[in-house]
Amino acid sequence: MFELLSTQGRARRGVFTCPHGAAQTPVFMNVGTQGAIKGAVSAPDLKELGCQIELSNTYHLHLRPGDEVIRQLGGLHRFMGWDGPILTDSGGFQVFSLAGLRDIREEGVTFASHIDGHRVFMGPEESMTIQSNLGSDVAMAFDECVENPSTYEYVKSSCERTLRWLERCKVRHDALNAQPDCVNPGQQLFGINQGGIYPDLRVWHMEEIAKLDCDGYAIGGLAVGEPTQTMYDIIDAVEPHMPPDKPRYLMGVGTPGNILEAVWRGVDFFDCVMPARNARHGKLYTWGGWINLKNEQYKLDDRPIDPACDCPVCRRFSRAYLRHLLVAGEMLAMRLAVMHNLYFYNALLSRVRDALDRGEFDAFRREYAQKLDGKLAE
Amino acid sequence: MFELLSTQGRARRGVFTCPHGAAQTPVFMNVGTQGAIKGAVSAPDLKELGCQIELSNTYHLHLRPGDEVIRQLGGLHRFMGWDGPILTDSGGFQVFSLAGLRDIREEGVTFASHIDGHRVFMGPEESMTIQSNLGSDVAMAFDECVENPSTYEYVKSSCERTLRWLERCKVRHDALNAQPDCVNPGQQLFGINQGGIYPDLRVWHMEEIAKLDCDGYAIGGLAVGEPTQTMYDIIDAVEPHMPPDKPRYLMGVGTPGNILEAVWRGVDFFDCVMPARNARHGKLYTWGGWINLKNEQYKLDDRPIDPACDCPVCRRFSRAYLRHLLVAGEMLAMRLAVMHNLYFYNALLSRVRDALDRGEFDAFRREYAQKLDGKLAE
Numbered sequence: 001m002f003e004l005l006s007t008q009g010r011a012r013r014g015v016f017t018c019p020h021g022a023a024q025t026p027v028f029m030n031v032g033t034q035g036a037i038k039g040a041v042s043a044p045d046l047k048e049l050g051c052q053i054e055l056s057n058t059y060h061l062h063l064r065p066g067d068e069v070i071r072q073l074g075g076l077h078r079f080m081g082w083d084g085p086i087l088t089d090s091g092g093f094q095v096f097s098l099a100g101l102r103d104i105r106e107e108g109v110t111f112a113s114h115i116d117g118h119r120v121f122m123g124p125e126e127s128m129t130i131q132s133n134l135g136s137d138v139a140m141a142f143d144e145c146v147e148n149p150s151t152y153e154y155v156k157s158s159c160e161r162t163l164r165w166l167e168r169c170k171v172r173h174d175a176l177n178a179q180p181d182c183v184n185p186g187q188q189l190f191g192i193n194q195g196g197i198y199p200d201l202r203v204w205h206m207e208e209i210a211k212l213d214c215d216g217y218a219i220g221g222l223a224v225g226e227p228t229q230t231m232y233d234i235i236d237a238v239e240p241h242m243p244p245d246k247p248r249y250l251m252g253v254g255t256p257g258n259i260l261e262a263v264w265r266g267v268d269f270f271d272c273v274m275p276a277r278n279a280r281h282g283k284l285y286t287w288g289g290w291i292n293l294k295n296e297q298y299k300l301d302d303r304p305i306d307p308a309c310d311c312p313v314c315r316r317f318s319r320a321y322l323r324h325l326l327v328a329g330e331m332l333a334m335r336l337a338v339m340h341n342l343y344f345y346n347a348l349l350s351r352v353r354d355a356l357d358r359g360e361f362d363a364f365r366r367e368y369a370q371k372l373d374g375k376l377a378e
Numbered sequence: 379m380f381e382l383l384s385t386q387g388r389a390r391r392g393v394f395t396c397p398h399g400a401a402q403t404p405v406f407m408n409v410g411t412q413g414a415i416k417g418a419v420s421a422p423d424l425k426e427l428g429c430q431i432e433l434s435n436t437y438h439l440h441l442r443p444g445d446e447v448i449r450q451l452g453g454l455h456r457f458m459g460w461d462g463p464i465l466t467d468s469g470g471f472q473v474f475s476l477a478g479l480r481d482i483r484e485e486g487v488t489f490a491s492h493i494d495g496h497r498v499f500m501g502p503e504e505s506m507t508i509q510s511n512l513g514s515d516v517a518m519a520f521d522e523c524v525e526n527p528s529t530y531e532y533v534k535s536s537c538e539r540t541l542r543w544l545e546r547c548k549v550r551h552d553a554l555n556a557q558p559d560c561v562n563p564g565q566q567l568f569g570i571n572q573g574g575i576y577p578d579l580r581v582w583h584m585e586e587i588a589k590l591d592c593d594g595y596a597i598g599g600l601a602v603g604e605p606t607q608t609m610y611d612i613i614d615a616v617e618p619h620m621p622p623d624k625p626r627y628l629m630g631v632g633t634p635g636n637i638l639e640a641v642w643r644g645v646d647f648f649d650c651v652m653p654a655r656n657a658r659h660g661k662l663y664t665w666g667g668w669i670n671l672k673n674e675q676y677k678l679d680d681r682p683i684d685p686a687c688d689c690p691v692c693r694r695f696s697r698a699y700l701r702h703l704l705v706a707g708e709m710l711a712m713r714l715a716v717m718h719n720l721y722f723y724n725a726l727l728s729r730v731r732d733a734l735d736r737g738e739f740d741a742f743r744r745e746y747a748q749k750l751d752g753k754l755a756e
Contacts, residue, residue, distance in 0.1 A: 034706045035699070040418035040713040044694060065677065065702040073680055073698055081694045299443065302451055316422060316459045320451055321413070324443040328412045331712060335418040 002216065002247045006356065010239060010266035013356040016247050018137035019186035020077065020085045023052040025247065026263045026356075028349045029087055029271040030342055033057045034064070035080045038276045039338030040331060043082035048312055049339060050346035053085045055271045058130050059094035063113050063120070067133035075135030075183040088136035090127045090192075092143040093220070093251070104144065106161065124168040132176040135183030140218065141169045143192040148226040155196035159205045162194050166209055188215035190249060197226050199237040206241040217242050218249040219267075223258075232261055239266040256285065256348055256372035260365045263352055275345045279337035282326050285344040289376035293337070297378075298323045311343035348372070380594065380625045384734065388617060388644035391734035394625050396515035397564035398455065398463045401430040403625065404641045404734075406727045407465055407649040408720055411435045412442070413458045416654045417716030418709060421460035426690055427717060428724035431463045433649045436508050437472035441491050441498070445511035453513030453561040466514035468505045468570075470521040471598070471629070482522065484539065502546040510554040513561030518596065519547045521570040526604040533574035537583045540572050544587055566593035568627060575604050577615040584619040595620050596627040597645075601636075610639055617644040634663065634726055634750035638743045641730055653723045657715035660704050663722040667754035671715070675756075676701045689721035726750075
């Protein structure tokens with residue numbers, strides 16, 4: 001369920017509700033691909049980082065440990081120790097980005113596991129069954145994520161098929177929720193808009209999937225090779241055709257600046273591996289821009305990563321200490337850096353919501369969109 | 379300062395006091411070699427694990443980030459965020475086990491850094507200066523740790539030199555503590571007994587270093603190649619010659635069973651990398667013996683690692699989840715497994731102290747020494 005509290009231009013302030021609680025939107029979802037957050041961060045740790053929704057992955061969990069295993073253990077919430085909302089990606093993106101030797105047909109995709117190469121078949125029904133076994137609060141529809149650029153003809157036939165797949169997802173999803181032993185019978189289903197970088201395909205596809213009355217809608221297939229301005233243009237084209245009473249999720253995006261620009265264009269949900277990946281390479285966010293903590297200049301720097309940050313890392317440790325851990329190859333560096341960056345992203349969205357509540361989001365976006373994507377001037 | 383509260387046979391129950399607080403003994407010290415605990419565990423996390431004393435390493439911290447850096451940042455306590463007692467190893471053991479191309483002379487040792495091969499000189503005075511810069515609560519004397527077996531002649535001349543080095547350590551240590559800008563002027567100095575596997579050398583050396591009135595005494599050079607029974611025999615030989623009013627530290631030992639047997643022989647302090655290293659390979663301790671969590675049998679096991687354990691990991695996560703993390707190569711597996719094993723070691727010593735307080739330590743040792751070193755029968 002989604003309640004729209006207020007708008008500023010196209011930007012939206014809302015509340016999303018699902019079986020495991022509510023999330024204030026706009027919201028950034030923290031990624032725990034395999035049921036754990038990269039960098040030795042646990043689900044209970046996420047609470048301390050201000051996380052509202054955790055995101056895990058159908059493809060990975062199906063391959064290892066197996067969704068049937070997780071179902072037998074009571075579902076993903078219990079398995080990983082997270083009692084808040086969980087959204088599961090459908091596996092579509094990973095099948096097309098990670099797996100090998102794909103064979104795409106109308107019924108679904110046969111692919112080779114990236115772990116051991118064994119052949120796996122996944123179609124709309126399989127993806128829905130896996131996500132039902134995991135017991136997530138939001139299941140994502142099984143789609144084909146086409147890389148940019150692809151030909152108009154290919155994208156057209158692909159998103160026509162993705163529409164047919166969504167119809168099949170919906171049938172199976174409803175049937176699974178109705179089963180008496182369903183792990184999470186209140187699970188919602190979000191449809192995914194595709195259409196590459198072709199505005200007419202995007203709009204046509206969005207209009208078609210909107211008719212299917214999903215619980216929410218995602219824009220997929222962006223941030224996969226196209227220029228940033230093209231991404232914004234596609235959001236501009238699609239957004240007017242998204243149902244205003246349903247949450248909107250821009251998949252896999254992005255930098256702090258990208259998020260502010262997408263909120264400005266009417267998006268409510270985000271996820272991205274970037275803050276954790278950057279952290280592991282020593283790129284840490286501050287409210288004045290990012291820093292590369294590996295730099296020699298931080299060797300004797302007794303300040304926290306960001307003196308304006310009140311995260312568990314900034315409250316306790318200095319740049320000098322974290323730099324030492326990074327340079328020395330200590331695993332603790334990964335944990336502390338990831339914790340800081342995830343906290344920063346969650347805090348960014350919290351400040352976005354505050355700005356929307358005060359009707360000052362445009363000024364906030366103008367102040368921070370470029371600054372946060374740039375290097376801190378020191 | 380050391381207060382002996384009670385004894386049972388040769389086993390001792392005491393309280394050790396230093397500038398950053400008191401520790402109940404017998405005590406297990408948790409190892410943070412480079413100023414961080416392996417497995418993404420932070421110093422503040424150690425509090426939750428029942429740790430009383432943290433141990434860091436002179437050799438590693440001198441090479442990286444440099445003890446002068448840590449001194450400028452206010453000392454090791456502030457650097458790593460630990461306000462409890464810290465003991466620093468002298469670097470002697472690492473110079474002889476990690477570094478390359480050693481040249482041992484009366485003045486000290488020249489060696490090649492294991493990081494980049496650059497030549498470094500360390501003698502008694504350098505080790506004392508580094509440990510003073512780190513500001514630990516207990517500095518260990520600089521010694522030569524001879525591998526077992528070595529010839530009687532070599533061990534004899536080596537431990538004669540180690541005695542001369544201790545005399546030099548003491549002079550320098552007193553001078554450093556007296557300097558007005560000393561990081562931790564209450565730093566204590568422990569001497570280290572050597573002598574290989576030769577009881578007469580061990581006893582002679584112990585009698586000589588006891589005359590120097592150090593704040594505590596360690597038995598070094600054990601668990602470096604000799605049979606376990608030999609280790610116990612050496613402790614039996616040396617212990618009667620250790621001053622009863624000073625704490626006794628058996629360096630780098632060992633399994634739970636080794637620790638129980640050494641407590642029974644009059645030892646107060648322990649440290650070992652084994653619980654963290656075993657954890658990283660999936661070998662986890664329970665009160666019924668260890669388990670190998672990688673085994674297929676735990677795939678659907680919903681129980682905690684040890685149902686009798688109340689550590690932060692056992693309170694939240696199942697064997698099945700931890701096994702999944704291990705098999706999937708998630709860094710979180712390392713953290714959770716290390717946390718459990720460190721908690722177990724700290725809890726083991728807590729139960730040792732309780733048993734001593736009740737005068738029932740011998741029964742406790744008989745019940746657990748073999749069981750804990752064996753595999754859990756399931």
